[in-house]
Amino acid sequence: MANSLVIRKGTSLAKRDKALRAAQYVRMSTDYQRYSIQNQAAAIAAFASQKNLTIVRTYLDEGRSGLRIKGRPGLIELIKDVRAGQADFDHVLVYDVSRWGRFQDVDESAHYEFVCKQNGIKVTYCAEQFDNDGSLLSSIVKNIKRVMAAEYSRELSVKVHTGQCRVASLGFRVGGPLTFGLRRELIDENRHSKGELTRGQRKSLQTDRVRIRAGSDEEGAIVKWIFHQFVVECQSDIEIARQLNRAGIANDNRRPWTDNMIHRILKNENYVGNIIYNRTSRRLGQKLVKNPRHQWVRGEALIDPIVDRSLFAQAQKIMAERYLSLPDDQMLLRLRLLLHRKRKLSFRVIEDAAGVPSVASYVKRFGSLRKVYALVRYVSRRDCDWIDTRGFWSEVLTRHVTEVVEALRSDKGFRVDVDEKRSCVTINGETRIFFLTARQAAKRRLNHLPYWRVYRRREMSGFLVALRLDERNKEIEDYLILPASRMRGAYIGFSNAMIHGATRVETLDDLIVQIKKYFRKGSKSGAPKRSSARRRTR
Template identity: 60%
Template sequence: MVNALVVRRNTQLAKAQKALRAAQYVRMSTDLQRYSTQNQAAAIAAYAQQRNLTIVRTYVDEGRSGVRINRRPALAELIKDVQSGNTDFEHILVYDVSRWGRFQDVDESAHYEFVCRRSGVKVAYCAEQFENDGSLLSSILKNIKRVMAAEFSRELGVKVHAGHCRIAGLGYRVGGSLTFGLGREMIDEEQRSKGRLRKGEYKALKTDRVRLRLGSDEEIAVVRWIFQQFVIKRKTDVEIARQLNRGNIANHHGRPWTYIMVHSILRNENYIGNLVYNRTSRRLGQTQVNNPDHLWIRSPGVVSPAIDHDLFERAQKIMAERYISIPEDQMLRRLRLTLGRKGKLTTRIIKNAPGLPSVACYIKHFGSLRQAYALIGYQGSRNCEWFDVRDHWSEVLSNLAGQVAEALRTDLGIRLNLTDDGAGLARHGSSKIISFQVVRRMAQRTPNHVALWRAHLRKERTKLCVFLRLKESNKVVQDYVLLPAADTAKPYLTLSDGALARYKAVRVDTVNELIRNIKARFTSSSHAAPAKPTRPNKRRKSSGPKTMNVRGRH
């Protein structure tokens, strides 16, 4: 792979120097081995050598589908660097059009290329038979290639789905996560067992198949107990989950039980020996949809039943009777009647009101409780302005995290990636290292009362916490507080000016000061070395007695 001395991203180079510098983008999915990143890089290197280009940057997406850009961090980073205008290259080298992406909307693929071209960066496809020079022929061929790449993903998805349905119809396990009390067994083409598969393990050979098997006797006993509590004692999903947690009964994830886990067990036909596939589907990264019953693939008798069939049917009948579907206008009418009886509406009132749908049901149908309130002409007493500006502060946190990550990468060579929520930085494959959070200023009881900010401590603790304290109006950032990992059992932390010293926190006024403090902490931690233990000063023991004065010696 051709490479050169890497220049810092913010370095300003002359236009003549940038004209001969290029960045390469390689992506590997599970299509074919010829699309491996090494083969792509070799072809790109040969292309660059023929045109006297020097590859100075490499963006790699390994094991990533080209259908969407959401889960392709390297391509997203490349587009972001190009849009910033601080790139030190004028060419982007890609193996072919399909490696750039198999976007189902060909205009999306063209859009990302247009963004690069608008910023003065050219995109070249090294293995294609045309030059991406904007001519009529190249434009036609390139658009055809994009359509072919998108169509390839669509056809492949249809073929894979048909194959999965055929395998499921034969009684074999296909994809999906298992519920409590179930396991997987791998068998070869002659139906001989090759052992149980643990969590995270998959079959290696295409001729192997996976069968569903029951778990341990202890797990099956817990499953039977859940059905008995639900059917015979008429307990709810929430009550069953709470009782399991009180008994310290671990589930298959090693986490506390939830009502959703209990509900999935009660609806699972695997416990009566049936294997059901294609209940839901998600095509090419689109929204998951529930398929009608006639499209389900059901294979009866593939595993020994753990639950009596009659007990299972009684559980399904109870759940069907509890779920009543009513139209939206009737939902609003019942909500209006509840408001007339109670005089106000809260989540607790909605939950306890008989004949009223749940809060989650109103949110699903109308988007939020506030929108449902607005449709019946009710305005709650709670100030919900903070919910309206959540997207704004999320963008502020994401931009701040990006500035910190760029400064650490540029000045210290420390590479941290933005987390999925956009409010933290972490190394690849590790937990969050730096977290960012906006904290509102609490209302003062009296004018002379001390200003207080209340920060919520998440369960996942980080090494450094950055809090953006807002002013009294909670619309503008007042200052920044840098706090090491807080060792406290409380879920909240009060950040007043007097408490900062107790928490060993640092308060700064600007983003530049914040970045300097963060870099100083990373520098000190990298240079700090464990102190060598001092050896004790061992003296030789004298044969005579220990004395303190002359009189003692005599």
């Protein structure tokens, strides 16, 4: 797309009538020439020239489905700017109705257009044959177009699903990664191998197919050992996973083994040479549903088997006998008896108890473990206040990020990008600052120093701004700027005596001043200096 079509936010524009300014919204779900971003932008630019409109904003969703607004940052930002009154334009130009969205509920499509109209902004479809002026004819035609856009997605979904079922019936793999000990092999139309597909890779040609084959002999031996331990040695899923982890055996995810991984292996018919498809489906982004058995697509003896069929059948019989559906009152009764016997409840107590359903079963049936505790009248000693206040502090972080961004953008020396979902601010395209909430742990003794704990995501780099809470975890006590490189582990715990290379400030205004001081464009250091814990902390 030509740079002349895009004027970034913050650019100084000549003063002109707002009615002559417009934003363009462009979206493309796949690489389809008719709806390419360049073609849409060219058509919109031509339309704007005819109407004497100046395009001052571009909202872009490239490679995004139009079924729903989720996952479309361009449209989300457009609606957000309109609702917040930050739109410095009076028109939104869209190529056609389908680019606005193929929402399965046409009222949703109308809702977002109404939001724009309610805030004095007109949505115009440049390639349509009607003028979106609110007349009876345009309203009828526009609604028909919305229905046609939604119906196109429904028809395409049926065709794609039918094609996938046919491909699966021929013995080819339809779907993503496999379980341990299996490989995806890419073959051409003549069934000649083109190599192995690793995790994340896809076929690029429609004529190519993917088939399943067994992995290495070492992996096959591990799969056989898992079935032997489960059937012959009568080991549980979790115990098998523990033995594999103790032996240092890696899986295909390069993560520690879990009972769920073992369970998926024991249930997978690929290990006896069968292929099953369409056990579950999710049509047009809706809820995942389990399909009845007569809709399953099965293929027998299509893969070289790894496990003996009789051993596999015994494993299925054991798992079927282990599953017992209990009514709600029986599940709660067994938990009350366990509480009476153990005097306490926890994840490990429930999992280790014989004759008691698993924690996952309770959560699936009642919603959460806390709700289950309330039903059996058990008060946990664990402080769960952080669960109840998680939404509140998330909003607080968002407000802090917004205020910091506004303050930096008002300063001409900074170029700022923001990721509100991750509470992250990127300054001058290089350094990232993540905002986190640090809760204060309860003191075990009166003479102990205050101690804070915060969750740090692994991908965080740059600097962390920790909002340290007071003793009751109700108010913000102060702020710390910490180098992320010096913090290790998912959870960071620190006290005042343990802070090195950190800077402490009292208020949000002081925090903004400190950030500007550190990251001002042209600064020699460009980063916070290491400071003395004695001078900077209390």
